[in-house]
Amino acid sequence: MTDTVSFGYEDIPATEKTARVGHVFSNVARNYDRMNDAMSGGMHRLWKDQFVARVKPREGEYILDMAGGTGDIAFRMAKSGAAITVADINAEMLAVGIDRAATRGIDGLVWTEANAEKLVFPDRSFDAYTIAFGIRNVTDIPAALREAHRVLKFGGRFFCLEFSTTVWPGFGDVYDAYSHRLVPKLGQMIAGDADSYRYLIESIRRFPDMPKFEGMIRDAGFARTKVEPILGGLVAIHSGWKI
Template sequence: MPIGRTTAAGGMETSYGFRQVDAGDKQPLVNEVFHKVANRYDLMNDLMSAGMHRVWKDAMVAWLNPPKRPGWRSLDVAGGTGDVAFRIVAASHGNAHVTVLDINGSMLAVGRERAEKQKLADNVDFVEANAEELPLADASFDAYTVAFGIRNVPRIDVALSEAYRVLRPGGRFLCLEFSEVDLPFLDKAYEAWSFNAIPRIGRAVTGDGEPYSYLVESIRKFPNQRNFAAMIARAGFERVSFRNYSGGIAAAHSGWKL
């Protein structure tokens, strides 16, 4: 059954959807979800957002506004299929270089194949690693993006600290995530769609509704906009702000390393 949204920041490291799991058990469970859905990842996001994830990603990249000059580097975390990375390259008129980092090899395999088909191998590289322990040098990126991925990280505070570490002074953090609906009536309609329709459609399309149940539940366990903004500020970022999309179904958070 649906439960009230978690507004505080704690507890994500031991919550697998609405289930409580032991510390250290969440990551393998999440990995298995994305191994199952990797080849249908865009379909998954289409189901969960009624196709709006594409519009929201475009809006986030527009807010990032990557410069149209060579040498600018961005890190896209939990973006294995390359969806955001390819948008950043396009927005930079082919000048940006994006490192896609994901803990899930199945997702990365999809991204590499897409990059080759789109002839973006010179602009995008792929790294299999954990967001909580980035194998990357300090102050090595101009931007860090993560879209619909940070709620699947067990220790979000650690991931945010790592984001701060790898950004150059003046670098920017941007996170797009499902969030708390703030419009009357839309919240009830979206909840009904999420908990009743999405797992059933996922089961009909893929033969397995369990990954979709987890993903819907994980949205409700994620901190709301203001509490997540506070987490970003605690990691050291300044000028932290957020923008709601579609009445708060999704929100983009921004912070600067100054």
């Protein structure tokens, strides 16, 4: 990892990013789902459904859902009967997920405060590792990918849902204009916080494109990597296998 990393459009010392990202998510935790609906027109729900359909969780499997604090992915996977551990570095996000699980009557999930770069789980603990809209906020992404590989069993699968760069002509320009001009205003209106949502949009623009991120997944040791673009790559499902 380099001495400096991106925080939105800023380049900051790597030692500062985890705390600054933590502050952002502590600020947005209680309004996270409302803002996701407002920013995507509700489409994030369809993307997450498609993501879980690709994971194909099964009864008896052990699955780690990293950066899954609010429970959106875990709740979808819980229907399968898999044993799911929800991990997130942010205690406020986990608290939202725990409250939502109680409201929905979803039992049996394990909730753990954990850093994706330094997981406490033993080697070869899980059949699948999922992370949705979280990897771009990690300070040392290659370290997080190596940790994902380490905690997976042989034959285990890695799935990541993340914003990327659309290759549809003209669509990227329209989305950039919308996201940079309107999303911070929505954040101010709904959550009283424009700055946190400005960072979240800027972090998307600084994230590696689909081929580069797929290469990072391969570099972490995964094989049979694949990218499934959504809306031309505005969002993408990345996957790989530990073999």
